[in-house]
Amino acid sequence: RKFLEVAWGAMENAAHPPESLSEPIGVYGGCGMGSYFYFNICSNPGLVDDVGMFLLRHTGNDKDFLTTRVSHIFDLKGPSVNVQTACSTSLVAVHYACKALRAGECGMALAGGVTIDMPQGRGYLYKENEILSPDGHCHAFDHRAQGTVFGSGAGAVALRRLEDAQADGDHIWAVIKASAINNDGADKAGYLAPSVGGQASAIRQALDAADISAETIDYVEC
Numbered sequence: 755r756k757f758l759e760v761a762w763g764a765m766e767n768a769a770h771p772p773e774s775l776s777e778p779i780g781v782y783g784g785c786g787m788g789s790y791f792y793f794n795i796c797s798n799p800g801l802v803d804d805v806g807m808f809l810l811r812h813t814g815n816d817k818d819f820l821t822t823r824v825s826h827i828f829d830l831k832g833p834s835v836n837v838q839t840a841c842s843t844s845l846v847a848v849h850y851a852c853k854a855l856r857a858g859e860c861g862m863a864l865a866g867g868v869t870i871d872m873p874q875g876r877g878y879l880y881k882e883n884e885i886l887s888p889d890g891h892c893h894a895f896d897h898r899a900q901g902t903v904f905g906s907g908a909g910a911v912a913l914r915r916l917e918d919a920q921a922d923g924d925h926i927w928a929v930i931k932a933s934a935i936n937n938d939g940a941d942k943a944g945y946l947a948p949s950v951g952g953q954a955s956a957i958r959q960a961l962d963a964a965d966i967s968a969e970t971i972d973y974v975e976c
Contacts (some may be wrong), residue, residue, distance in 0.1 A: 755814070756908040757783065757868040761824045764864055768912035768924065772828050777861025780832030781821040782851040783910065784843035786869030791815040793872050824864070832860030842935075843867045844909065849933040855915050866910030874906065885946045894976065932964035 765771055795810055814823055818836055825834040833854055837847040844867035851863035880888045887901035919926050938952025
């Protein structure tokens with residue numbers, strides 16, 4: 755439900771509801787494990803008996819149906835592809851949405867992701883050598899960095915080819931010059947820790963695809 759909201763918000767902010775474009779609109783996205791389904795729906799035996807587990811799971815509660823539900827509700831006719839790459843899901847969705855736009859498979863693409871952790875506000879037990887932070891804080895690029903903290907959120911962007919956006923007088927928030935994805939295989943300290951070599955390779959691919967040099971980049975946000 756939250757991804758439906760942000761998907762519509764992206765189209766609304768772009769001033770392009772579905773009926774405004776002659777080309778189809780695609781959807782690329784993914785979501786984390788739906789704990790709401792397990793804690794709030796499966797635990798309600800009356801609801802399960804009344805509706806049935808099949809319909810409950812398939813009509814909005816299984817992450818495999820995230821993008822196709824958006825396409826169905828908003829009558830979007832472009833590719834509707836679920837993406838799952840764990841923490842990188844939303845950005846990988848953007849990568850494939852851009853490829854679909856360049857290939858002419860759609861005239862606009864929604865890309866993003868969502869994770870809602872239920873019940874909200876619950877804590878965790880710290881265990882040494884695991885990914886979670888021992889002090890409940892995430893200190894990225896800091897000498898105090900010891901682990902991560904997970905949260906809930908949802909987001910989506912509306913993407914178009916630059917020439918189409920300019921021709922229609924769209925408000926352009928940013929331009930994606932290039933993107934790249936890879937995997938560093940076994941070349942890392944552990945399964946949950948990316949390698950320097952793998953990240954450097956992905957950055958190099960993106961720079962080459964954009965035909966720009968590293969020296970021209972003066973700000974990086976992570």
